Amino acid sequence: MNILILGSGGREHSLAWAVMQNPKCDKLIVAPGNAGIAQIATCAALEIEDGGEVVAFCEDNAIDFVIIGPEAPLAAGVADRLREGGFLVFGPSAAAARLEASKSFTKEICDAANAPTAAYGHFTDADAARAHVRARGAPIVVKADGLAAGKGVIVAMTEAEALAAVDDMFGGAFGGAGAEVVIEEYMDGEEASFFVLCDGETVLPIGTAQDHKRVGEGDTGPNTGGMGAYSPAPVMTDEITEKALNEIVRPTMTEMARRDMPYQGVLYVGLMIKDGQPRLVEYNVRFGDPECQVLMMRLGAQAMDLMHAAAEGRLHEAQVHWADDHAMTVVMAAQGYPGSYQKGDVIGGLDALPETSAQMCFHAGTGRHDGRFVATGGRVLNLTARGDTLAEARRRAYEMADAIDWPGGFYRDDIGWRAL
Ligand code: AMP
Ligand code: GLY
Numbered sequence: 281m282n283i284l285i286l287g288s289g290g291r292e293h294s295l296a297w298a299v300m301q302n303p304k305c306d307k308l309i310v311a312p313g314n315a316g317i318a319q320i321a322t323c324a325a326l327e328i329e330d331g332g333e334v335v336a337f338c339e340d341n342a343i344d345f346v347i348i349g350p351e352a353p354l355a356a357g358v359a360d361r362l363r364e365g366g367f368l369v370f371g372p373s374a375a376a377a378r379l380e381a382s383k384s385f386t387k388e389i390c391d392a393a394n395a396p397t398a399a400y401g402h403f404t405d406a407d408a409a410r411a412h413v414r415a416r417g418a419p420i421v422v423k424a425d426g427l428a429a430g431k432g433v434i435v436a437m438t439e440a441e442a443l444a445a446v447d448d449m450f451g452g453a454f455g456g457a458g459a460e461v462v463i464e465e466y467m468d469g470e471e472a473s474f475f476v477l478c479d480g481e482t483v484l485p486i487g488t489a490q491d492h493k494r495v496g497e498g499d500t501g502p503n504t505g506g507m508g509a510y511s512p513a514p515v516m517t518d519e520i521t522e523k524a525l526n527e528i529v530r531p532t533m534t535e536m537a538r539r540d541m542p543y544q545g546v547l548y549v550g551l552m553i554k555d556g557q558p559r560l561v562e563y564n565v566r567f568g569d570p571e572c573q574v575l576m577m578r579l580g581a582q583a584m585d586l587m588h589a590a591a592e593g594r595l596h597e598a599q600v601h602w603a604d605d606h607a608m609t610v611v612m613a614a615q616g617y618p619g620s621y622q623k624g625d626v627i628g629g630l631d632a633l634p635e636t637s638a639q640m641c642f643h644a645g646t647g648r649h650d651g652r653f654v655a656t657g658g659r660v661l662n663l664t665a666r667g668d669t670l671a672e673a674r675r676r677a678y679e680m681a682d683a684i685d686w687p688g689g690f691y692r693d694d695i696g697w698r699a700l
Contacts, residue, residue: 287349316643331361426457469554480542508695628685
């Protein structure tokens with residue numbers, strides 16, 4: 281099979297790495313890719329949110345199967361254009377991608393499916409939103425309805441903070457994404473991410489993970505896209521997993537099918553767990569980044585067969601071959617991230633790193649300059665390792681982090697602390 285992966289981050293590097301190990305892959309192109317991906321696959325410059333351009337590229341390159349990494353092309357309808365063009369694709373339609381692209385849509389689906397989640401109000405004007413905040417009091421959570429690159433959620437510990445968030449959102453701080461606002465009850469508990477593949481009918485769990493969103497050790501400081509992750513998540517016991525499937529995921533999939541928008545792709549189920557009860561925090565319509573990196577490290581080549589089965593509507597006959605293992609990824613970022621940071625630093629030591637089924641450095645934001653690797657983003661490298669225990673995975677991941685020569689980079693020293 282000739283395979284095209286859309287995206288350019290560590291998530292896509294790990295997807296490419298898993299796909300490349302599968303003998304069914306004849307040729308792999310990643311668009312646009314990055315300098316790490318270019319070591320294992322062909323990278324192609326492509327405007328990945330332009331469905332017409334992606335379809336034309338697939339025709340020119342005899343592509344058999346497209347895997348869409350990030351949410352933006354999904355929300356823009358690239359999967360729909362590809363299916364209309366006769367291509368097999370892993371990823372939901374624009375209609376189904378609203379499970380991530382619109383928080384109020386997700387809440388409406390949860391209501392219809394009777395899925396446990398935070399109580400909420402949906403507002404299109406600032407006065408009504410402010411009145412709601414005053415009536416409910418803090419803590420309370422204010423969310424821009426649309427896609428805001430992970431920045432549109434304010435967990436407000438005081439009423440003043442919540443009111444300021446309402447003003448910011450209706451004032452245009454998040455552009456069109458904040459024209460509508462969802463205000464939610466604050467949930468406490470332990471968070472976990474649960475990943476399932478769906479083909480419109482069948483739901484297949486493929487793993488759990490926990491990530492570290494805060495930039496600083498001890499989970500302090502500003503929010504980031506994720507500074508590290510590990511899998512499995514100990515809080516996701518068999519009992520909680522069954523509850524999440526039966527009370528949240530399956531009813532959601534049934535409701536989506538009933539509305540003629542069957543969901544096909546990976547569903548990232550963000551959960552808050554308290555007193556043995558999971559409640560939905562959010563859905564994402566793609567793999568998490570960096571959660572994908574630990575899932576791919578654990579699944580390896582079978583990940584491609586599973587995604588292919590989802591795209592072909594064959595998940596009822598698919599099986600996950602689990603290993604009793606653990607994986608961890610440590611994110612190396614540029615000093616200053618998630619604020620402003622420098623680009624262009626040379627990164628040394630990469631060529632000497634191990635590249636095995638238990639230790640891989642996935643690139644998230646790198647380029648090549650004069651034959652050397654340079655940092656081109658905020659999150660730059662994902663040191664990802666597997667082991668029989670989480671402690672072993674951790675040792676192997678940090679062994680790689682320590683071997684990298686990049687004075688302008690930093691990483692958290694405590695990834696996995698809750699589980700260890
Ligand atoms: P989201 O983009 O919806 O996942 O929100 C980002 C983060 O905000 C989540 O991972 C949670 O840590 C937090 N969060 C979102 N909604 C709530 C809620 N209702 N109660 C408590 N924390 C929340
Ligand atoms: N790591 C969180 C996300 O991908 O949304």
